[in-house]
Amino acid sequence: MISRKNNPFKTLSALLLVPMILTGCAATAHEDQQPSVVVTTNILADVVQNLVGDQAQVHTLMPANVDPHSFEISAQQAALLNDADLVVSNGLNLEEGLQHQLEAVDAAGKEHFVATDHVQVLNVSGSSGAADPHFWTDPVQMIDVVDALASDLQELPGIQAEQLNEDTQSYRGELTELEQQMADSFNQIPEESRALVTNHHVFGYLSKRFGFRTVGAVIPSGTTLASPSAADMASLAEAIRTSKVSAIFVESAQPDKLARALADEANIDVQIVHLYSESLTLPGEPADSYLKMMQVNTEKITQALRN
Template structure:
């Protein structure tokens, strides 16, 4: 009997517990829903800068720091001429506070998205057009590979920093401090590269690459570009048999010791050329158009340029 009365009392309390639990859950749900708009507004208020290539992305992130969000479209190790983007990335371009791109025909795979953003009123910056670009040899086509010259990168940093400071809501003091620090690091890189290349005699400063990427470096540090396996500024082109034969002759005549091929692209054609040249020519991998993932030897622009400088000096020094 006592057990029966205890069970009845429990049953009488259950509705109250259920109502209390329901009220608590409802209250928590309302609290969460109340917070969501605030979180959404905080995210939407944070400036987002979209950058096409990872080399420019690293430079931009170095200047921005925590003053804004930076989204880089090009993944590590990709080819800037060929990489594509997702629909989600394309949508984020449309809402960017600033779209930074290299320009000069480099980002062939995403150019239509850049053009669409410009037409829809997104603020854009073509960095390559602002650094006194060179043309490819014997053509009127601009060469987009300006980053191989640290002096032009300093100019690019100044141009990019000035544009960032025009954005409403950005921490101008942080951007200025980051800019000063990064300009000093690029100046140090420039001086170091000058010293490293000074060890090479003039007759050794001859370059053959898988495609034309070192026009700016050649001008800045006194190199002669003998030629390229792919006679074009884009890796999308293909050399003919006569192109390879002519370049092989030039390599033998100039006594070139190394052919430099981008690490993100197959070096088969460079090896074919080395075989056709009929001399002891090694194929040396460089990071010329893309950064690597962390730990890959070229995860930042500064790291990439130091690695390439050491590889070039070593490749042109070895007998």
């Protein structure tokens, strides 16, 4: 009979458990030593992750399939902002529900990278000078953001500059390739068909880069929190008929009820095409990275307008 006092199996289990505990402690200690980068949007978080790899802890505030204009953070996420070594945000009021917290970050003197400080800002189409925050629809603008972001990331303690530079150059190459892929795809669309109608003004930068006309938006604003009037809908319906628009592009995370009402108002046969314009999807879904999101959108826009 094996004595309960001197059970060899119990002793062996305990000995095997010790290195596991030590490994876990070492991993936790390593993570604690890494800089913390807190990013507001999942699009920018994906970009940051491509640059820093496993050199930093990257925390994303906005989950997949959310509207950045209406998103609000929890108390736990607010604490992450307070403890961050670097906060990365989009800017130009995209994160409308986070303005108070981001202002607090600045007031506390924390390191804060605002992406739209590093782009050639456009105004929202048809607005009276409102700045457009949706710069990422132009991959060339994203390259400028990546260059500036890498410079700030390099200043974080524990970041190896050589590795960061290598990863940054690799990602820049992918963005350059993306821009060429988009141009080649859009070149299949006849010039007279390069007309965009969207659920709100989100593709201004894409339009300028690749030669599209913005006919209008269901919500004539750069934010989804606005709402169209009856006159707005009637005016856009007339513009759709005049321009012979073949598709209305809506955000996949937003209801398409208004877009369908607009199609009925215009009284023409028009496709309702869902794009991933303001948020990435869950892992394993079609737009779970910035590069994939842009590739999927390019394919959908091309298919809808080239015929």
